[in-house]
Amino acid sequence: MAIGDAVRARAVHDDCWYVDTGMYDVEEYGSVYLVDGDRPALVDTGLGTNVERVLDLLEAAGVAPEALDVIALTHVHLDHAGGAGPLVEACPNATVFVHESGARHLVDPARLWAGTKQAVGDQIDYYTEPTPIPESRIETLTDGDAIDLGDHRLRARHAPGHAPHQVVFDAPELDAVFTADAAGIYTPSTDEVHVTSPPPNFDLDGALDDVAMLADLDRTWLCYAHYGPARTDARLDEYATTLETWVEAVETARADRSDDEAVVEHFVETVETPAVWSDHKARAEVAMNVRGVLTYLDRHGEDA
Numbered sequence: 001m002a003i004g005d006a007v008r009a010r011a012v013h014d015d016c017w018y019v020d021t022g023m024y025d026v027e028e029y030g031s032v033y034l035v036d037g038d039r040p041a042l043v044d045t046g047l048g049t050n051v052e053r054v055l056d057l058l059e060a061a062g063v064a065p066e067a068l069d070v071i072a073l074t075h076v077h078l079d080h081a082g083g084a085g086p087l088v089e090a091c092p093n094a095t096v097f098v099h100e101s102g103a104r105h106l107v108d109p110a111r112l113w114a115g116t117k118q119a120v121g122d123q124i125d126y127y128t129e130p131t132p133i134p135e136s137r138i139e140t141l142t143d144g145d146a147i148d149l150g151d152h153r154l155r156a157r158h159a160p161g162h163a164p165h166q167v168v169f170d171a172p173e174l175d176a177v178f179t180a181d182a183a184g185i186y187t188p189s190t191d192e193v194h195v196t197s198p199p200p201n202f203d204l205d206g207a208l209d210d211v212a213m214l215a216d217l218d219r220t221w222l223c224y225a226h227y228g229p230a231r232t233d234a235r236l237d238e239y240a241t242t243l244e245t246w247v248e249a250v251e252t253a254r255a256d257r258s259d260d261e262a263v264v265e266h267f268v269e270t271v272e273t274p275a276v277w278s279d280h281k282a283r284a285e286v287a288m289n290v291r292g293v294l295t296y297l298d299r300h301g302e303d304a
Contacts, residue, residue, distance in 0.1 A: 016036075040063045078127055184224075
């Protein structure tokens with residue numbers, strides 16, 4: 001599957017589609033899903049730079065823009081919600097659903113844009129500044145709320161270990177869960193799950209709680225925002241171990257080095273990343289995840 005390909009994920013369900021949005025100009029990093037139910041729904045939107053590929057996904061599934069009813073955002077980080085503003089304009093009947101703590105950032109995205117520039121560094125070149133969404137087009141969610149799609153449901157489960165405004169969407173009729181960033185980053189070409197721990201809100205205990213919640217849902221399929229559907233199998237147990245090992249490694253490296261930039265550089269130079277990602281993306285991903293753990297350790301130390 002290549003950038004821009006929109007496919008029906010028949011192994012999951014005939015009503016489940018997704019597209020490789022080509023996020024950060026690499027394959028196997030960004031996916032947007034369509035649940036083609038009685039009320040068609042997108043899950044996430046990708047970056048604002050990838051909107052045409054999301055509209056191509058609708059076209060491939062035979063869903064006219066005006067027929068889209070729901071844009072379900074797992075959280076407001078711009079790699080998940082950056083395209084929401086343009087899609088609201090292109091899809092005049094769609095309502096945006098988002099966790100209640102994230103809605104204000106869609107109405108006025110100025111703080112979100114500033115925080116994104118700080119968190120992603122020179123990766124900001126891949127982004128477009130988000131456009132505000134009218135409050136009248138937004139519905140808020142809290143833990144347990146369900147979006148009724150007629151023949152399908154998307155039930156929001158709060159998953160704040162990655163960000164306080166993150167939910168995952170349990171889809172019982174698909175026997176799947178749309179994992180946002182709560183289950184890590186999956187690369188199909190290597191069949192590996194990689195850690196995600198960006199600043200400023202990554203919290204190890206919360207992230208582990210989110211993984212346990214996903215396991216309790218006991219769905220056959222994990223639909224990763226990064227990237228694509230995969231059978232659950234033992235992936236959640238493995239990811240919990242990966243998270244703990246990762247945080248311990250960063251903490252140990254910090255104790256052995258003179259400053260945090262040396263810690264970041266150590267992992268940038270030593271962590272193996274998927275060949276399908278560009279060198280620029282891989283290095284930026286690792287650096288961002290190290291900084292997220294360092295921020296967590298600082299906060300955790302203050303709370304001790």
